[in-house]
Amino acid sequence: MKQMERESSVRNELAVTGLMKALVYLAPGQMKLEDRPKAALIEPSDAVVKMIKTTICGTDLHIMKGDVPSCSPGRILGHEGVGIVESIGSGVSQFKIGDHVLISCITSCGKCDFCRRQMYSHCTTGGWMLGNTIDGTQAEFVRIPYADNSLYHAPVGVDEEALVMLSDIIPTGFEKGVLNGKVKPGGTVAIVGAGPIGQGVVLTAQFFSPAKIIVIDLDDNRLNVALKLGATDVINNRDGQAVAKVMALTGGLGVDTAIEAVGMAASFETCQAIIGVGGVIANIGVHGEKVDLELNRLWDRNISITTGLVDTESTRMLLSIVKSGKIDPSLLVTHHFKLADIVSAYETFGQASKTHALKVIIEA
Numbered sequence: 001m002k003q004m005e006r007e008s009s010v011r012n013e014l015a016v017t018g019l020m021k022a023l024v025y026l027a028p029g030q031m032k033l034e035d036r037p038k039a040a041l042i043e044p045s046d047a048v049v050k051m052i053k054t055t056i057c058g059t060d061l062h063i064m065k066g067d068v069p070s071c072s073p074g075r076i077l078g079h080e081g082v083g084i085v086e087s088i089g090s091g092v093s094q095f096k097i098g099d100h101v102l103i104s105c106i107t108s109c110g111k112c113d114f115c116r117r118q119m120y121s122h123c124t125t126g127g128w129m130l131g132n133t134i135d136g137t138q139a140e141f142v143r144i145p146y147a148d149n150s151l152y153h154a155p156v157g158v159d160e161e162a163l164v165m166l167s168d169i170i171p172t173g174f175e176k177g178v179l180n181g182k183v184k185p186g187g188t189v190a191i192v193g194a195g196p197i198g199q200g201v202v203l204t205a206q207f208f209s210p211a212k213i214i215v216i217d218l219d220d221n222r223l224n225v226a227l228k229l230g231a232t233d234v235i236n237n238r239d240g241q242a243v244a245k246v247m248a249l250t251g252g253l254g255v256d257t258a259i260e261a262v263g264m265a266a267s268f269e270t271c272q273a274i275i276g277v278g279g280v281i282a283n284i285g286v287h288g289e290k291v292d293l294e295l296n297r298l299w300d301r302n303i304s305i306t307t308g309l310v311d312t313e314s315t316r317m318l319l320s321i322v323k324s325g326k327i328d329p330s331l332l333v334t335h336h337f338k339l340a341d342i343v344s345a346y347e348t349f350g351q352a353s354k355t356h357a358l359k360v361i362i363e364a
């Protein structure tokens with residue numbers, strides 16, 4: 001039976017057994033908190049998780065703008081969160097009912113060729129599914145396919161809001177920014193964009209003790225947060241002088257690592273203008289438009305450019321680090337809402353320059 005038919009037959013069955021509240025994407029610019037059939041097991045490798053806390057990602061705003069064609073109207077949004085295992089399929093061996101779990105934004109079978117290469121985001125039957133091609137976490141319950149590989153045991157005693165940051169933004173900043181960008185002791189790092197992902201880079205770049213962490217943005221509030229999280233220098237580019245200022249800070253050399261954490265042509269161009277000889281430009285941002293590559297200036301500078309969607313291969317390690325108290329991702333949380341008020345949470349998160357929102361926590 002096709003997945004969609006199977007899902008809808010399960011929905012029909014469940015219409016009698018219970019409903020749940022869920023935030024549903026209806027059309028570009030339109031969403032609604034609706035009553036939906038409670039999430040249920042479909043495959044033996046599934047688990048159903050009762051959500052405790054979830055959040056809204058910049059990617060959800062892209063969906064709401066209609067920028068993500070893979071996400072069709074009617075989809076429950078959300079790909080981050082923590083919860084409690086409510087039920088498990090017969091094939092799940094690593095989790096039991098009642099376990100506290102962190103949900104990974106990436107669903108992975110653990111067995112296909114890409115999974116064997118730790119490129120879980122390219123899992124041939126998984127990847128970024130939650131709140132995209134299957135119903136997501138902004139609901140009272142969520143079905144998690146390949147639960148053994150896509151859930152993590154929540155360490156005892158760790159703040160749940162800190163854990164929510166490990167579903168997506170901290171692994172994304174660390175893997176696609178810090179690791180891809182080869183941040184090294186004594187090196188210089190520039191992060192273009194001080195949103196949640198950029199702040200995740202600020203936190204995790206410090207694992208490698210770079211000499212400088214320079215953060216560029218247009219919002220003073222976000223730059224102040226970056227300073228609190230460990231940035232050594234911040235630059236407000238409202239005057240368009242960021243490139244000159246980075247050059248001044250690096251003795252005219254440019255940086256060893258330039259991390260693009262916005263997803264716009266202008267921010268990638270800034271990275272190309274500030275990258276030093278032998279450096280790495282690590283792109284994290286989601287780009288909707290084409291960007292010019294200035295090979296005429298870069299061809300002889302021994303640089304590399306990296307791209308990628310988070311694979312979450314670092315999640316286990318990041319859980320240990322957060323448990324040890326070395327970093328506190330809960331510092332990124334600025335607002336709290338109940339699931340009943342999630343539409344206001346979207347408004348607050350969507351107007352970040354006015355509301356100073358970074359991450360909003362939504363309690364199911």
Ligand SMILES: [Zn+2]
Pocket residue numbers: 057058059079105168169
């Ligand atoms: Zn996300």
Ligand SMILES: [Zn+2]
Pocket residue numbers: 108109110111112113114115122123124125126
């Ligand atoms: Zn796979």
